[in-house]
Amino acid sequence: MTTQPARLAPQRDAFPFAAIVGQDEMKQALLIAATDPSIGGVLVFGDRGTGKSTAVRALAALLPPMQAVQGCRYNCDPARPTAWCDDCAARPDHAAHTMPVPVVDLPLGATEDRVVGALDLERALTRGEKAFEPGLLARANRGFLYIDEVNLLEDHLVDLLIDVAASGENVVEREGLSVRHPARFVLVGSGNPEEGELRPQLLDRFGLSVEVRTPEDVPSRIAIVRRRDSYDRDRPAFQQEWSAADAEVRARITAARALLPGVEVDDAVLEQATRLCMALGTDGLRAELTLLRAARALAALDGATAVETSHLTRVAPSALRHRLRRDPLDEAGSTTRVTRAMAEQFGP
Amino acid sequence: MSTRLLPLPPGEGRGEGAFATPPSPARTEAPTPLQTPPNPNPPLPQDAPPTPWADAVQAAALLAVDPIGTSGASLRAGHGPVRTRWLALLRALLPDGTPWRKVPLNIPDARLLGGLDLAATLAAGRPVAERGLLAEAASGVLLLPMAERAPAGLAARLATALDAGTLSLLVLDEGAADDEQAPSALMDRLAFHVKLSDVGAREPEGDLPAADDIAAARLRLPAVQATDATLQSLCAVAVALGIASVRAPLLALRAACAAAALAGHSEVSTEDATLACRLVLAPRATRLPVQDAAPDEDEPQPDPAPPEPQPDPDPGQGADPPPAPDTGEAPAPGALEDILLQASLAAMPQGMLALLQARALRQPAPASGTSGAPQPGRRGRPAGTRAGDPRGAERLNLIETLRAAAPWQRIRGATGGRLQIRRTDFRVTRHIQRAETTTIFVVDASGSSALNRLAEAKGAVELLLAECYVRRDQVAVLAFRGTGAQVLLPPTRSLVRAKRSLSALPGGGGTPLATGLDAGLLLADSVRRRGGTPTLVLLTDGRSNVARDGRGGRARAEADALQAARAIRVAGIGTLLVDTSPRPAAAAQRLAETLAARYLPLPYANPATLSLAAGRIGR
Numbered sequence: 001m002t003t004q005p006a007r008l009a010p011q012r013d014a015f016p017f018a019a020i021v022g023q024d025e026m027k028q029a030l031l032i033a034a035t036d037p038s039i040g041g042v043l044v045f046g047d048r049g050t051g052k053s054t055a056v057r058a059l060a061a062l063l064p065p066m067q068a069v070q071g072c073r074y075n076c077d078p079a080r081p082t083a084w085c086d087d088c089a090a091r092p093d094h095a096a097h098t099m100p101v102p103v104v105d106l107p108l109g110a111t112e113d114r115v116v117g118a119l120d121l122e123r124a125l126t127r128g129e130k131a132f133e134p135g136l137l138a139r140a141n142r143g144f145l146y147i148d149e150v151n152l153l154e155d156h157l158v159d160l161l162i163d164v165a166a167s168g169e170n171v172v173e174r175e176g177l178s179v180r181h182p183a184r185f186v187l188v189g190s191g192n193p194e195e196g197e198l199r200p201q202l203l204d205r206f207g208l209s210v211e212v213r214t215p216e217d218v219p220s221r222i223a224i225v226r227r228r229d230s231y232d233r234d235r236p237a238f239q240q241e242w243s244a245a246d247a248e249v250r251a252r253i254t255a256a257r258a259l260l261p262g263v264e265v266d267d268a269v270l271e272q273a274t275r276l277c278m279a280l281g282t283d284g285l286r287a288e289l290t291l292l293r294a295a296r297a298l299a300a301l302d303g304a305t306a307v308e309t310s311h312l313t314r315v316a317p318s319a320l321r322h323r324l325r326r327d328p329l330d331e332a333g334s335t336t337r338v339t340r341a342m343a344e345q346f347g348p
Numbered sequence: 349m350s351t352r353l354l355p356l357p358p359g360e361g362r363g364e365g366a367f368a369t370p371p372s373p374a375r376t377e378a379p380t381p382l383q384t385p386p387n388p389n390p391p392l393p394q395d396a397p398p399t400p401w402a403d404a405v406q407a408a409a410l411l412a413v414d415p416i417g418t419s420g421a422s423l424r425a426g427h428g429p430v431r432t433r434w435l436a437l438l439r440a441l442l443p444d445g446t447p448w449r450k451v452p453l454n455i456p457d458a459r460l461l462g463g464l465d466l467a468a469t470l471a472a473g474r475p476v477a478e479r480g481l482l483a484e485a486a487s488g489v490l491l492l493p494m495a496e497r498a499p500a501g502l503a504a505r506l507a508t509a510l511d512a513g514t515l516s517l518l519v520l521d522e523g524a525a526d527d528e529q530a531p532s533a534l535m536d537r538l539a540f541h542v543k544l545s546d547v548g549a550r551e552p553e554g555d556l557p558a559a560d561d562i563a564a565a566r567l568r569l570p571a572v573q574a575t576d577a578t579l580q581s582l583c584a585v586a587v588a589l590g591i592a593s594v595r596a597p598l599l600a601l602r603a604a605c606a607a608a609a610l611a612g613h614s615e616v617s618t619e620d621a622t623l624a625c626r627l628v629l630a631p632r633a634t635r636l637p638v639q640d641a642a643p644d645e646d647e648p649q650p651d652p653a654p655p656e657p658q659p660d661p662d663p664g665q666g667a668d669p670p671p672a673p674d675t676g677e678a679p680a681p682g683a684l685e686d687i688l689l690q691a692s693l694a695a696m697p698q699g700m701l702a703l704l705q706a707r708a709l710r711q712p713a714p715a716s717g718t719s720g721a722p723q724p725g726r727r728g729r730p731a732g733t734r735a736g737d738p739r740g741a742e743r744l745n746l747i748e749t750l751r752a753a754a755p756w757q758r759i760r761g762a763t764g765g766r767l768q769i770r771r772t773d774f775r776v777t778r779h780i781q782r783a784e785t786t787t788i789f790v791v792d793a794s795g796s797s798a799l800n801r802l803a804e805a806k807g808a809v810e811l812l813l814a815e816c817y818v819r820r821d822q823v824a825v826l827a828f829r830g831t832g833a834q835v836l837l838p839p840t841r842s843l844v845r846a847k848r849s850l851s852a853l854p855g856g857g858g859t860p861l862a863t864g865l866d867a868g869l870l871l872a873d874s875v876r877r878r879g880g881t882p883t884l885v886l887l888t889d890g891r892s893n894v895a896r897d898g899r900g901g902r903a904r905a906e907a908d909a910l911q912a913a914r915a916i917r918v919a920g921i922g923t924l925l926v927d928t929s930p931r932p933a934a935a936a937q938r939l940a941e942t943l944a945a946r947y948l949p950l951p952y953a954n955p956a957t958l959s960l961a962a963g964r965i966g967r
Contacts, residue, residue, distance in 0.1 A: 121744060149504060176747050216587065
């Protein structure tokens, strides 16, 4: 059945990103993913009510708008013909329009039809046409796909996402349809580890993983409650108050994106990254790649033109903690292991 | 922070009795001054703390003042006159014409969010849109009955709606056992957790707030301010009670503002904040505040009420909450925090500790399937089609429907290229979903070998868990010793939880094998009712010396154990018996035969073999 998709962006009255108290690692990870979408997504694990969804929704409202081909259902980029969908390839005219970066919510219990897309029942029944009705994956192309409680997601959807996230393409072969379309998105998942583990294959798809905790100190909690309260009382005024700070973050992302291709990584830093990954025994090369990419994005966000050790150490916990080989009998958390290895490699 | 318990007023029988007693008819008829909410002022905790019903009435009033801001309430009560009365009260307090809609648990997305009305579309030959229930309930109230069985997907959609701030949700939680709870994604977002299960149907209604007062309060609400001291105290109390979610103090603030508006204050007063703490924060507490020397003061109090030492009380009764303080004088900022904390403590029911423990152990979210066999529907992979009405949770398979309709076109007199499709042609896609396996470890924690065995079981559980996500399995651990059995780890897939729950395993005492088997069967049964497949792994030497009734005696105990084993066999639950005695024992073999279990003598079981063996049964 065709249902209205749950869509976060454009959310006019989202909570301002800059007004989020604390949670620096999460904000850093989201900014890195916004700067370099090829990082491969962010996983946010933590307790309830720690502002996970608020941050993602806030980022959606913050991102600079993008150009897309007019009338394209997959938000194709007019400037990149190689990534066009079949429709756009056949289209003679690629007039562009400005649209907000899509941030699509994949709710728990979403059906396969809604995620991958399905036969458009409305058109089939009323006009007798065989048409494809794009699903959430199509809408998320070039944007963000947000899955709250990703650890509770059903298996068959997880399988689907793993494949699409890896190939950047959604292939639909069902109900007499045969459709393929680009689906490149930044996967943002959140969840509470107490309610279930994440499947290792999906875990590996996330570039960065962040652990969030409720601030235990009373002043930060007061700040959170106060800001949230004034936001709820008068949203426009609150947004007005924070619009300058938000604009600053937006400018930082825009500048970082421009700077990113020119950020250098010298051999010494590369070696440090490799040594760190070897010391932690991470599987495969994905860890090193993500670590370096994240460090580059962070350097770009800082306005630096070369990656330094400090960038590496700042992103290493996010980039590596979910890639450690699981040792159920080791009581130490993965964050501790990464920190320990970093201390050994880089000195205290 | 310093939390000092105020001294008990002398002469008042305040041990076990006066506080939060489940109301009995005798009590309500007694001349005791029953706490009733003076209106419009919120009740100050006076001699007796307010009854649960009085608190529930207050919650309804505050909810009615600010339905959207407080997000709603959860109502833990069975279906009955008390709940009906509360709902009627709330409805009367809301403005006329406020939407009031009920969500059935099996609601399809199209109905909840809006979509295409298939039958109408077919009949009309043009798209007929269906308005979603969420849209219908906008700026009104949505009721979710049987919330303890709500699937995670529905909870996620409702949580999104709550985040958008468009409606107020009433979660009707009919759970009976402690581990049956409404989805925590929803509970966290609702200001009030009202518990009506202890309220008797014959309890007098007391003073009910008037709808006019509520309407006036609603107008005053936007102007109500809260001082920094109030905000600070609310946050501090939340921290002291171990409430991790930042939503809780925020919701408490909303409730406090609503209370202030109701009382006609322009600024949140101590009483307003006290009320908010009692209604919003107290039910969420996960721990009692750390009290320096306070419990010591509490114990030797010359309390006339219950001098007799209770033999085996519920662990919560030791921490008898103090009376609510007198809030007469204007408090200093630091004192406010203490007052609020005391009020929250006073609002906690007896046996709070036991409740907190149960909550720590509880199943995080109900499995998405409701009771019985795996639910057919839209979940899982598609597997063929069948005839059926697609208006439920299923999707019309158009191709198959057309194929079914095709042979009848001439008979039905189809003309002009238009197909004639009848309801009987409808075909829907079938889906299959693999049932989860839950491996339940039943561990003999008695006697001398206990520590050893438990450590092995723990290792096996963790190894199983480490790989279980791949197989999508769950693990539970149950230990029996002394005179009872205890669920150490409810079915879970979370390694984090397992590690925490298993870190402190008690051991020693007699061997109540029958009780352990019974508990295993009970847990297996509940797994089965959630749609999973249970398997039991029994770690014991098969010897038993405590009978079901808790008395010693080897013969009785073993007869009971064999009887319990037969029940498991009849239930048809796959079982593995791991004989942990140094040499394979006849008792264990006999037990395995009775259970129709696989028998695995494993005197020096190591976690790896154990987890391998456990992984093989039931598949």
